[in-house]
Amino acid sequence: MSLMDDQNKNLILATVLSFIVLLGWFWLFPPPAPTPETKTPAATSQTTDATTATAVPADSAAAAAPDTAAIASAVAAAPRIKIDTPRLEGSISLLGGRIDDLLLKDYKVTLDADSPDVRLLAPVGDTDLGAAKPYYAVYGWSPADGLDPAAVPGAKTEWQVEEGDTLGIGKPLKLRWDNGAGLIFHRTLTVDDNYLFNVTQSVENRTGTAVRLAPYGIVARHGIPEGRRIYVLHEGVVRMSDGKLEEIKYSKLPDLDTDTREGGPAELLSIADNGWIGFTDKYWMTTLIPAPGHPFTSVAKYVPGADLYQAETRLPVMEVAPGASADAMTMLFAGAKEWEVITRYQNDPGWFDRLLGAKTDPSRPQINRFADSIDWGWYFYLTKPMFRLLHWLHGAIGNMGWAIIALTFIIKALVFPLARHSYISMARMKELQPEMEKLKEQAGDDRQKLQQGMMELYKKNKVNPASGCLPIVLQIPIFFSLYKVIYVTIELYHAPFVGWIRDLSAPDPSSILNLFGLLPFATPEPGSLFFIFSLGILPILLGISMWFQQKLNPAPTDATQQAIFAWMPWIFMFMLGGFASGLVLYWIANNTITFIQQYSIMSMHGKRPDIFGNIKSSFRRKNAASDGKAKSK
Secondary structure, three states: OOHHHHHHHHHHHHHHHHHHHHHHHHHHOOOOOOOOOOOOOOOOOOOOOOOOOOOOOOOOOOOOOOOOHHHHHHHHHOOEEEEEOOOEEEEEEOEOOEEEEEEEEEEEOOOOOOOOEEEEEEOOOOOOOOOOOOEEEEEEEEEOOOOOHHHOOOOOOEOEEEEOOEEEOOEOEEEEEEOOOOEEEEEEEEEOOOOEEEEEEEEEEOOOOOEEEEEEEEEEEEOOOOOOOOOOOOOEEEEEEOOEEEEEEHHHHHHOOEEOOOOEEEEEEEEOOOEEEEEEOOOEEEEEEEOOOOOEEEEEEEEOOOOEEEEEEEOOOEEEOOOOEEEEEEEEEEEEOOHHHHHHHHHOOOHHHHHHOOOOOOOOOOOOOHHHHOOOOOOHHHHHHHHHHHHHHHHHHOOHHHHHHHHHHHHHHHOHHHHHHHHHHHHHHHHOHHHHHHHHHHHOOOHHHHHHHHHHHHHHHOOOOOOOOHHHHHOHHHHHHHHHHHHHOHHHOOOOOOOOOOOOOOOOOOOHHHOOOOOOOOOOOOOOOOHHHOOOHHHHHHHHHHHHHHOOOOOOOOHHHHHHHHHHHHHHHHHOOOOOHHHHHHHHHHHHHHHHHHHHHHHHOOOOOOHHHHHHHHHHHHHHHHHHHHHHO
16 A cells, blocks of 8 residues: 555545544534624613603513412413314413413324323423423513503413303404403414414503503523433524524523613513514424514513523503504414424415415515524525425425435435545546555655655646545535434424334434344333443444445555544444434435445446455454464463
């Protein structure tokens, strides 16, 4: 093996190791969340007359009151109205009109036949409904200009049903509350055929004087949801502010600047025209969306002492004259982050009007960049089109696993010119190997002379020894992008492939520890000490495919390199054993196609790889090394 061949191996090895180091670094030390450029003080926001400050909800910090016995008891005792649509099931508490009980009918917690539906929202208190940490949406009115806080409804107001006994498609729910002092409040709730609620709040002023007040909406979350937080996925606050996307992780909310008006860490932004704010998980989201085209204040907040996270929308203060009324509408998205559904809300000019039961107005503004609530990552310019292609392939083929394989073929076809250049470069390097060996003999121990001779040889034959590595480096963003798509998009959730692979978003459930189901005992659970050794069929196939790909070339002569390259397929096999089956499937398909491409191109250039010879050679080196160690002892 020539010196420059060894150097080429070194460069490839350095590239792979750098990739692993970068991945580990970003995993352990993620960069800080972007800081918004424009902040507004808590006391400034647009109102109906552009002169009045936004009112802070009187019970903002307690609007989603801490899980005390009194609140838990009140929530448990309050009457409820059922929510029932083809995709949603749950109830609304008349205490505060809370939307605090919501199940997603199309999604199960596990693959078991008796698995419960995924719960998105849960009420305060240890009740039958509150199996999860409390998580819900509440609405109310903020008093302004000295109006008594007791005169407006809030999180602890008990509403009366004015119309409806079930909230469903075409079945609105109307609530009413009379403060007994001349103000009558109404709340109308509707829901569409997916995950969007419409909440219209209105007030009638039957007093003899004008009143000033402002509607608000709050999504409250008690504590951080269960599960591991990892760098590749954002979980926490997500909001759009007049075209600017902002993400704030749960861990960063307590670090926001403390606002004395808010009583704790908070960040307020004035939205002039279009925006939304809420909490996003890996697959689910709860988001407040004021009517497009209307100003509001977007608030991300943490309540100290209660471990309470809040996302709020505060609409401008309204002045309601005697005998007049006023209303405001805020939508609530509470459901799965399905790309088709979210994109329809963003792009379809008719959904908004259909939700309100009105005639379609094509000029009506839609939810700005709502599809960006899905975490597309740094390489969004790759992940978005890649997902759309995968989504189309899934629809055409009908199976997500085969769609991933088809997508791999398409990606390999697109980057084939790069791969071809890499393989040709490697083949041409092999053609020059006899001449390199001659130069090595002539130079002897003079390494400078050897280097100069090789550089002249490369220049004469127009060969760049590093060109074989460049395509590998350029394909790293593609791998990251596909990993992102497979990891964050719900389309792979519980998506089956073949046989034992029933969920492409989860690791391969088979295990070598029980001989892939032949032995009568269960495999280790994820998180246990032995889980890393519980390799499934797909990770083993991955290791084998990487090993065969290595055997297209002879092993490097350097003993250290030889050992690293020999172990690398099996290290990756263990590293990726706990990854989503969909990603491992992609990597197997990618390795297989790469093997075929490289074998074919090298054969076309008269350098057919001696695969079995390389395998025998590697075993002979291992045996020789073992014999050498034995003799030394």
